[in-house]
Amino acid sequence: MVGTGTTTTIGCGKMSIRKEGLYIMSLIACEAVGPSHWLYMSSTLARGLQNAVESHQIDPETCPKGIHADAKEFFQRVTRFSDEKQGIPEAVHAYVLAAGVIRASINPRPKTRHELDKRLERFRVMVNSLDRPRRLTVHEIAVIGQLIKFLLRLKREGECERTRSYVESPNYLAIF
Amino acid sequence: MALTQKHLEVLVKSPSLGAITYQSHAIIHELARIKRPKYPEQACQIRDVLWSLTDYIRDELTEMYDPGNPLGVNRDPEFQRTYALGELLRKIFSYLQHLKASVADQSPAAIQHALSSLIKVHFPNHGKKNPLCLICPQWRYNLEYMPLDGHLMNDISVGVLDPTGKFGTDDTLELLDRLWRRFQNKQQVNDARKLPQHLGILRFPALDLHDTLLFPLLAHELGHFIDFSFSPYLHTVLHRDINFSDSEIHAILEQYGETNASFEILEQQRKWLADLTAVFLRESIADLLAVRVMGIGFFISQAEFLKTLFPWPGLRVETTGYPGIGGRLSAIYDHLFSECPQDIHQFLQQNAGTIPVDNLLGYFGEWEKRLKKTASQQPTNCNEALAHLVANAVSKKRRSLLKTLKKIVPDSKCASLSDTFFERIRLLDNRRPPRLVGDSPESFAEIMSAAWAYQIIYGEEREIAKTSKRRFSEYTKTCKLVLAAI
Numbered sequence: 001m002v003g004t005g006t007t008t009t010i011g012c013g014k015m016s017i018r019k020e021g022l023y024i025m026s027l028i029a030c031e032a033v034g035p036s037h038w039l040y041m042s043s044t045l046a047r048g049l050q051n052a053v054e055s056h057q058i059d060p061e062t063c064p065k066g067i068h069a070d071a072k073e074f075f076q077r078v079t080r081f082s083d084e085k086q087g088i089p090e091a092v093h094a095y096v097l098a099a100g101v102i103r104a105s106i107n108p109r110p111k112t113r114h115e116l117d118k119r120l121e122r123f124r125v126m127v128n129s130l131d132r133p134r135r136l137t138v139h140e141i142a143v144i145g146q147l148i149k150f151l152l153r154l155k156r157e158g159e160c161e162r163t164r165s166y167v168e169s170p171n172y173l174a175i176f
Numbered sequence: 177m178a179l180t181q182k183h184l185e186v187l188v189k190s191p192s193l194g195a196i197t198y199q200s201h202a203i204i205h206e207l208a209r210i211k212r213p214k215y216p217e218q219a220c221q222i223r224d225v226l227w228s229l230t231d232y233i234r235d236e237l238t239e240m241y242d243p244g245n246p247l248g249v250n251r252d253p254e255f256q257r258t259y260a261l262g263e264l265l266r267k268i269f270s271y272l273q274h275l276k277a278s279v280a281d282q283s284p285a286a287i288q289h290a291l292s293s294l295i296k297v298h299f300p301n302h303g304k305k306n307p308l309c310l311i312c313p314q315w316r317y318n319l320e321y322m323p324l325d326g327h328l329m330n331d332i333s334v335g336v337l338d339p340t341g342k343f344g345t346d347d348t349l350e351l352l353d354r355l356w357r358r359f360q361n362k363q364q365v366n367d368a369r370k371l372p373q374h375l376g377i378l379r380f381p382a383l384d385l386h387d388t389l390l391f392p393l394l395a396h397e398l399g400h401f402i403d404f405s406f407s408p409y410l411h412t413v414l415h416r417d418i419n420f421s422d423s424e425i426h427a428i429l430e431q432y433g434e435t436n437a438s439f440e441i442l443e444q445q446r447k448w449l450a451d452l453t454a455v456f457l458r459e460s461i462a463d464l465l466a467v468r469v470m471g472i473g474f475f476i477s478q479a480e481f482l483k484t485l486f487p488w489p490g491l492r493v494e495t496t497g498y499p500g501i502g503g504r505l506s507a508i509y510d511h512l513f514s515e516c517p518q519d520i521h522q523f524l525q526q527n528a529g530t531i532p533v534d535n536l537l538g539y540f541g542e543w544e545k546r547l548k549k550t551a552s553q554q555p556t557n558c559n560e561a562l563a564h565l566v567a568n569a570v571s572k573k574r575r576s577l578l579k580t581l582k583k584i585v586p587d588s589k590c591a592s593l594s595d596t597f598f599e600r601i602r603l604l605d606n607r608r609p610p611r612l613v614g615d616s617p618e619s620f621a622e623i624m625s626a627a628w629a630y631q632i633i634y635g636e637e638r639e640i641a642k643t644s645k646r647r648f649s650e651y652t653k654t655c656k657l658v659l660a661a662i
Contacts, residue, residue, distance in 0.1 A: 033330050037330065037333060038333075039259075040256045040257055040336045040339075043256045064339045064341065065338075065339075067335040069335060070334055070336075089450050089451055092447045113439050162263070
């Protein structure tokens with residue numbers, strides 16, 4: 001592919017990183033976080049939602065407060081890009097991550113950006129409502145089913161990134 | 177007592193909570209060794225922030241251990257919290273390495289003092305914000321600014337540290353503040369301090385630690401420190417108005433044979449361009465702030481530093497997002513000689529007295545010729561052409577960029593030369609430190625400008641006249657004299 005920059009292809013072991021050395025006077029980027037940052041949130045929330053689907057209801061155990069804060073933060077970053085089309089790295093990175101995760105986890109895959117944004121918005125609304133105990137409607141169960149697939153894939157990406165961080169080191173040849 | 181079959185089974189299957197808890201103890205042990213006077217005050221203050229976090233993680237890990245449960249772990253069925261806390265500890269340990277590198281015999285006090293002087297004079301609301309920036313050497317030949325506060329904010333997730341919300345906050349900074357207060361209460365600190373909000377680590381190439389004439393490069397890193405002290409970051413605010421349309425990206429891709437790019441490819445390109453823009457903007461901000469703060473001392477040290485490393489002229493925007501050397505020095509030079517309040521040429525011509533400033537004026541003249549003659553390299557492939565888009569987009573924002581920077585370092589605080597500039601050159605010419613009665617942190621910029629002016633007016637000639645061994649001693653002597661004045 002022409003012109004790929006610092007691209008991460010979703011899926012283990014398919015990462016291509018541009019490595020060019022112009023380090024002088026550098027600054028270590030810190031705005032954007034990868035999928036491993038969301039690993040605990042995605043795994044705990046997916047488990048909570050699986051229980052919610054089984055019991056057809058959302059209760060306080062579904063999404064503990066701290067996990068809810070992280071989940072809201074994730075979707076806030078994602079939708080900040082799709083709503084305002086802001087090019088800032090933290091929003092773009094979160095959006096591209098979410099887009100890749102949706103494509104890899106949900107069928108049928110969204111074919112246009114509009115479809116993609118609609119799915120993400122549906123997830124965001126659902127996540128924001130998880131602090132409200134209630135019985136779930138059929139429609140909500142369907143959305144949660146997709147959200148679980150999304151979170152499990154996000155979790156998988158996080159695990160891959162965490163593993164990579166141990167084996168890919170900029171300065172040393174790590175051999176296990 | 178012998179372990180049961182169940183215990184042995186679990187011992188094999190589960191990650192070791194004990195090992196991770198041990199790591200937290202080990203980190204605390206190491207943190208406790210960062211003490212005055214062996215380490216600078218800044219290192220000790222950053223130590224306390226890391227300690228407050230590690231102390232809490234240690235307590236959480238201890239609480240997670242349940243001797244009644246054969247798994248030994250409470251409420252962490254997939255061990256994800258155990259993994260996440262372990263990862264956070266390892267990150268804290270990596271930050272601790274910077275504190276250890278700031279030990280007095282590896283990092284001269286003068287370089288930390290120079291940086292602190294710059295911070296004191298130019299950091300916005302210095303008194304209120306209590307900014308902390310620690311300098312330490314590194315083996316790699318590179319200057320790096322690491323926004324430690326930003327890293328901590330990204331490393332910490334509220335869900336991992338406080339999954340049940342016992343601290344009652346969704347906000348990472350607030351959570352860190354609560355942990356800080358918890359730690360101070362535990363330590364029974366009498367004069368409770370506020371959590372320092374701006375933490376930076378600046379890494380300077382160890383090879384150049386004694387090359388005092390390169391100290392003005394610190395101002396570029398100070399520029400990053402200031403940029404990252406704003407919320408949102410200064411470069412992020414400027415970045416908001418910069419976006420690249422699908423058609424712009426399409427046009428470049430088509431030009432290089434990539435027709436019918438899907439929206440997935442456009443997304444990837446946009447992500448890459450966002451990264452490039454962020455880098456280009458923050459480097460431009462840091463360079464311009466540095467030249468406002470340090471004046472000619474920054475231009476000369478930056479030019480001398482970069483030209484020994486990179487081929488001339490480079491691209492307007494390299495595919496890393498960094499400006500190429502030609503464009504970079506042009507931007508600094510133009511700002512210094514056309515946009516800063518003092519007319520440097522006129523000042524030198526009218527006030528030099530007996531000091532022969534022709535060499536210095538000639539040096540600037542040669543740079544001007546070189547910079548004007550040089551057009552940056554043209555893009556030769558798709559990535560370079562895309563990067564070129566960034567340069568065009570940012571140049572359209574130059575006016576608002578300058579307006580913002582002038583608010584941070586107003587014209588009244590811009591580095592300027594005064595009569596004492598020549599006095600300092602004279603002192604160096606007489607092999608004495610360029611220090612004057614009444615010098616303050618503000619004098620740092622003029623001392624460094626005078627040091628470079630001396631080097632160009634007299635130093636180069638003196639070095640050339642000596643044998644190669646003595647040439648080195650001559651330069652070392654100049655560095656030592658300047659160091660004594662800081």
